Amino acid sequence: MRTAGLVTGLAALLVPALSACGGEAASAGAGSALKWTSSYFPTHWDPVVGGSGAQFRELSLVYASLTRTDEKGDAVPDLAKSWEYNEKGDRITFHLRSGLKFSDGEPVNGAAVKAAVERAKKQKNSALYGDLTSVESVDAKGLDAVVHLSQVDYQIPQLFGQRVLQIASPKAAKSPAKLDQNPVGAGPFTVTQVIPGTKAVLKKNPDYWDADNIHIDTVELTSAPDASTVISGLQTGVYNFADIEPSQASAAKKAGLDVFVQPGFNASNISLNINKKPFDNDKVVDAVRYAVDRQEFVDKLTFGYGEATDQPFPKGYVAYDPKSENAYPHNVAKAKKLLAEAGYPSGDLKLKLVIPAEDPQAEIVQSQLAKVGITVDIKIDKNWATPFFAKDLTFSLYSTTGRDSAAQTLTAHFGPNGPLNLSSPYEPDGFESAIAKVRETPLDSPEYATTLQAATRAGLESKALVFTYSQPNLIAKSKSISKLPANPAHIDWTGVTIGGAE
Structure with a gap:
């Protein structure tokens, strides 16, 4: 989630600046330096706590995972060089690369994977436990991690990618509070300094398994300053890489910067609690479904x-179900009729929309519902x-x-324990059996796409969510940084290079 409501006051949680090497890293003029300013600077460096939202992209500088995602969205080797399922599909064995170490010198092995999974499932403040419901236990056998599942689940290689299972050193993770301040992983970079909520300095990890390509x-x-200053900072070389909002893309292009459109699985919704x-x-x-004009969100935002x-x-993704498209087209008259039948003549229904920070989406929702006779009062709650x-x-x-696993995205939204299901423990009829069929279907099966889309269709019967629009992630970067x-x-x-002086 890239949501302001999840950004807590890290400075109050973590100790002041920590420096593992006693000072600043090399200056920007020495070697190849990435100067990245981000609006989702990590609030936590412990991947069990901070890896659930957009911050996993930054944590992946430090932490590697068993798998990672290629340009097709498929799981490919990372710390694990290969894996295979048993015949039944309820056990998967990951074979790790030999000779790998975490930045504190601890070995990367099956025991490290076991520790990472158990911590993600059991740590009190874990943001990942809900993603690991299929995982029953892990056996460590040297460089092998044998994952025992509570059900047949062919989604695990997708799931154990950069978002859900970034692996920290078990030794460092024995003190999660210290790990949160001083991250220790086996990724492409190691941290040399952290100023909580403000800045982190990292250097290339020569022991990373793919260091030759870094x-x-x-x-x-x-941490990004006011959005209005990001483009000027990129122009002057204070930064050479920044995530930006769509409203900034035109200015970035006019400033001679590259605007990189990163595909993603982003989607926004209106969340309803049918228990209230x-x-x-x-x-x-x-x-509410008929009152929503999705195109207005696209045009204005x-x-x-x-x-x-x-x-x-988004359309084109394997899980997108064409049969469910436009099931509730924008229809003000129909929305008004339904409200009248429900006993709410125009103007009688008043709702409080609670959000974490000012958001133009809220104003669009307020305006659209007003047109069908619903009065919306927007309330900002920083502890949302x-x-x-x-x-x-x-x-x-x-x-x-x-999520990298489409099944996990579906269960997060529509499952009875889904963190994004505001109406828990409600789930739509037929969803549980539909998602079970997805897990039971190998990803390379010719039936996988239709089975997955059927589960999406079953999930969309949910009365708890009204989806509105999606957009890719946008990055503005100096032209000295090669294509990502x-x-x-x-x-x-x-493979990314940074050439020439800024």
């Missing part, structure tokens, strides 16, 4: 980079995450970056 010597990662009035009435839910969607996936994930809110907004791999949702530094 051509960046140092990274200076900073008035959404316990199906006609009110349907009225994405500046040509987004598209309307009524699903948690607590009541949202406790399912205490009635009406809210949410944006997701998705177009891996969906991930930022991959493999």
Whole structure:
């Protein structure tokens, strides 16, 4: 989630600046330096805590995973060189590369994988436990990690990628609080300095398994200043890489910068709690569905980079279900009729929309619902995450970056324990059996796409979510930085070069 409500005051949680090497990294003029400013600077460096949202892209500078995602969105080797399932499909063995070490010298082996999974499942503040419900246990056998599953699940190689299982040194992770301040992984870079919430300095990890293809010597990662100053900072060389909003893309291009459109699984929705009035009435839910004009979100918010969607996936993605497209087309008259039938004549229904920060999406929702006779009062709650994930809110907004495993994206939204299902423990009829069939279907099966789309279709019967629009991730970068791999949702530094002085 790239959501302001999840950004906590890290400076209050972590100790002041830590420096593992006693000072600043090499200056930007020495070697090949990436100067990345980001609006989603990590609030946590422990991947079990911080790896669930957009911050996993930055944590992947430090942490490697068993698998990673290629440009097709498929799982390919990372720390694991290969893997195979047993005949039944309820056990998978990952074979790790030999001779690898974490940056503290600890070996990368099956025991490290076992420790990472167990910590993600059991640590009290883990943001990942809900993603690992299929995992029963892990046996460590030298360089092998044998994962025992509670059900047949062929999604595991997708799931154990850069987002859900970034692996930290077991020795360092014995103190999660210290790991949160001083990350220790086996990724392409190692941290030399962290100033909580503000800045991190990293250097190339010569022991990374693919170090020959990492051509960046140092990274200076900073928390983005006011959006209005990011483009000028890129022009003057203060930064050479930054995530930007669609509204900034035109200015970035005019400034002579490259705008990299990174594909992703982003989708925004209106979240409803059907366990609370008035959404316990199906006609009110349907009225909201028909009141929504998705194209207005696209036109006003994405500046040509987004598209309307009524699903948690963008069009063209394997999980997108064409049969479900436009099931509830914009229809003001029909919405008004449903509200009247539900006992809410025009103007009688008042809702409180709770969000974490100012958001133009909220104003569009407010305007659109006003046209059908629903009055919306927007309330900003900086502690929004607590009541949202406790399912205490009635009406809210949410944006997701998705998961590498499409099945996990679906269960997160529509499953009875899904973190993004504001109406838990509700789930739509037929969804549980449909998602079970997805897990039981190998990813290379000719039936996989149709089985997955059927599960999407079953999930979209949910009355808890109304999807609105999706947009890719946008990056503005100096032309001295070469083209990045177009891996969906991930930022991959493999093969990327930075040439010439800024």
